[in-house]
Amino acid sequence: xxSHAGAVSQLVDRLSQLPGIGRKSAERLAFHLLRVREDEAxxxxxxxxxxxxxxxxxxxxxxxxxxxxCQICADPNRDAARLCVVxxxxxxxxxxxxxxxxxxxxxxxxxxxxxxxxxxxxxxxDALVERVRTGKFxxxxxxxxxxxxxxxxxxxxxxxxxxxxxxxxxxxxxxTAGSVLEYANREIIADALTxxxxx
Amino acid sequence: MSTDTSRHHSTTxxxxxxxxxxxxxLVVTLLTRDRGRISALAKGARRLKGPFEGSLDLLSVCRITxxxxxxxTLDLLTESKLRRRFRGGERSLGRTYAGYYIAExxxxxxxxxxxxxxIFDLTLAAxxxxxxxxxxxxxxxxxxxxxxxxxxxxxxxxxCCICGMKIEHGERETSxxxxxxxxxxxxxxxxxxxRQASLVMLSHSAVQTLEELLQPLxxxxxxxxxxxxxxxxxxxxxxxxxPRVGETSYPALRGFVTRYxxxxxxxxxxxxxxxxxTIRSRS
Numbered sequence: 001x002x003s004h005a006g007a008v009s010q011l012v013d014r015l016s017q018l019p020g021i022g023r024k025s026a027e028r029l030a031f032h033l034l035r036v037r038e039d040e041a042x043x044x045x046x047x048x049x050x051x052x053x054x055x056x057x058x059x060x061x062x063x064x065x066x067x068x069x070c071q072i073c074a075d076p077n078r079d080a081a082r083l084c085v086v087x088x089x090x091x092x093x094x095x096x097x098x099x100x101x102x103x104x105x106x107x108x109x110x111x112x113x114x115x116x117x118x119x120x121x122x123x124x125x126d127a128l129v130e131r132v133r134t135g136k137f138x139x140x141x142x143x144x145x146x147x148x149x150x151x152x153x154x155x156x157x158x159x160x161x162x163x164x165x166x167x168x169x170x171x172x173x174x175x176t177a178g179s180v181l182e183y184a185n186r187e188i189i190a191d192a193l194t195x196x197x198x199x
Numbered sequence: 200m201s202t203d204t205s206r207h208h209s210t211t212x213x214x215x216x217x218x219x220x221x222x223x224x225l226v227v228t229l230l231t232r233d234r235g236r237i238s239a240l241a242k243g244a245r246r247l248k249g250p251f252e253g254s255l256d257l258l259s260v261c262r263i264t265x266x267x268x269x270x271x272t273l274d275l276l277t278e279s280k281l282r283r284r285f286r287g288g289e290r291s292l293g294r295t296y297a298g299y300y301i302a303e304x305x306x307x308x309x310x311x312x313x314x315x316x317x318i319f320d321l322t323l324a325a326x327x328x329x330x331x332x333x334x335x336x337x338x339x340x341x342x343x344x345x346x347x348x349x350x351x352x353x354x355x356x357x358x359c360c361i362c363g364m365k366i367e368h369g370e371r372e373t374s375x376x377x378x379x380x381x382x383x384x385x386x387x388x389x390x391x392x393x394r395q396a397s398l399v400m401l402s403h404s405a406v407q408t409l410e411e412l413l414q415p416l417x418x419x420x421x422x423x424x425x426x427x428x429x430x431x432x433x434x435x436x437x438x439x440x441x442p443r444v445g446e447t448s449y450p451a452l453r454g455f456v457t458r459y460x461x462x463x464x465x466x467x468x469x470x471x472x473x474x475x476x477t478i479r480s481r482s
Contacts, residue, residue: 020222114469115216115257115299148257151288152295159292185252187284 008034060131062107062124064089072096072105079103084141085128085157087111087150095143103141106131111144111153120156128157132164142170172197206267210234211282213322214259215302227255227276228306229263232319236309239265239274250278258285258298258326287330293475297335300470301325301342307464308346317349320435334441336449336475341440343456344412352463353413355385356406361395364388376400381458397462399455405448409455412440449478 008030016026033041057063058070065071072078072092082103086092092105108123132140140161144150158168174192175184184192215236216228223245228238244251254261255276264278287294301322309315325342329335347353358365360383380387381397386406392398401409416436444452453474461467 114296114473115303117469148259148285148288148295148298151286152292155288155290155292155295185254185281187281 057107057109061105062089062109062127063092063105077102081136081138082141083132083135083137083139084143085154086143087145087153091143091145101141103139108144108153111149112156113149123153125157125160129160132161132166137166139167139169142168144170146171146173207264207277208234208267209262209264212237212261212263212279213319213326214255214257214261215306217255217257225255226273230305230309230319230322231263232316233314235313235315236305236311237265237274238311239263239276241276241279244276244279251276252279252281254279254281256284258287258302258330259283260323260326285326285330291335293335294329296470296473297329297339297475298326300339300468300474301329303468303470304343304346304460307466307468308350315349317435318346321345321349321437324435324437328438328441333438334478336453336478337441337444338437339474340444340449340453340456341412341437343460344409345416345437345440347456347460348413348415352384354379354409354459356410356413357386359388359391360385361387361391364390376402377406379455379459381455381462384459384463397458399451399458401451401455402448404445405451405455408443408445408448409452411443412452416440444478446478450476 058065060073063070142154212229225244260283266275328338
């Protein structure tokens with residue numbers, strides 16, 4: 001049973017439902033919010049309210065956006081000939097953080113996982129096919145997670161897109177730069193050999 | 200802290216299911232040779248660095264270390280080293296879905312901590328064939344039939360499953376087809392046939408193939424071979440059954456085995472619609 005006042009207890013309960021936040025962390029956050037200036041604490045609640053009311057999916061790529069088109073789709077300096085397909089908006093953020101890619105994205109909002117009841121029609125695959133059909137892409141980069149389900153999703157997509165004159169590639173996989181072969185897993189070495197590049 | 204209620208344990212395991220527990224942690228369902236099907240919590244499993252090294256992927260074969268907990272507490276997976284990754288998804292959707300089907304089947308066939316070494320060896324062999332160059336449809340059918348045999352659910356083929364009357368070869372040959380009762384679990388004699396609602400008719404050649412698919416394939420007591428992952432056919436000689444499944448008998452046998460399993464499990468598996476409908480649908 002909680003020994004906190006009703007409002008504090010409610011806040012702790014709410015915070016502890018967030019991913020990665022346990023009861024102790026929730027209490028720390030709650031007491032922090034009670035300690036800081038009122039406007040600072042209320043700014044957090046405003047930010048939560050705004051993100052829930054203003055953020056939606058980009059009409060083109062299904063990234064998170066506050067406008068019809070997200071910043072990436074609306075940017076004329078992006079390479080419109082390349083399209084990178086990712087599972088979730090947070091995967092897009094990881095690729096953007098690398099700074100190595102200047103093309104466009106398409107977010108599937110999941111992966112095909114029939115064991116969990118997730119079928120292709122529940123993802124944004126139809127929109128992707130339509131986008132490729134009507135767009136002028138020369139390369140589609142499959143950046144789904146390197147798991148059995150991620151690979152299965154990429155394979156399904158490549159079958160769906162095979163009728164279009166686009167090059168379909170996927171992210172490289174293999175040995176981490178800076179590591180040594182001696183300690184690399186044999187499956188990782190097999191991946192690296194399969195995906196070897198010309199010098 | 201006392202370790203009276205927990206035990207460290209190392210074994211080889213096949214990953215059957217992954218469920219997100221938190222941002223980086225997973226609840227993993229594993230099939231092991233010596234502890235059967237188990238579920239364990241893998242803290243930080245999604246992190247690349249750490250004791251799991253990204254090894255916990257669906258249908259992967261891993262060498263795991265876990266702390267067995269008592270009571271209803273989940274076992275704790277402390278380490279996992281990848282032995283073999285299932286690569287079906289990189290090559291063929293048919294192979295991927297067949298792998299999913301095997302994982303789903305085992306989740307429903309087996310109870311927690313029910314040790315079944317032969318099922319483990321059979322699964323290794325089936326996954327090796329599916330992930331390699333083995334025929335998908337025949338492998339999955341042979342896997343199902345061997346599972347039925349090993350779990351004591353093999354349908355009767357020589358005596359009526361209702362009255363127990365022995366059905367001689369002569370009698371089987373005189374009728375056009377052989378009647379199998381899905382609910383009864385085997386062949387039905389002419390006298391019992393009118394009272395059965397869920398009958399499937401199989402040709403004589405299909406019944407002969409079914410009998411071959413259900414036959415024992417040898418013992419797997421040699422524990423020295425349990426981690427010989429590159430020689431799965433030596434562990435469980437599943438591939439010796441595959442040429443016996445003919446193109447003509449496959450659809451009827453697949454249909455019967457699917458309906459029979461559905462009746463035993465009391466449910467339709469999610470991956471059943473994805474099974475190959477013909478033996479030619481190899482991919």
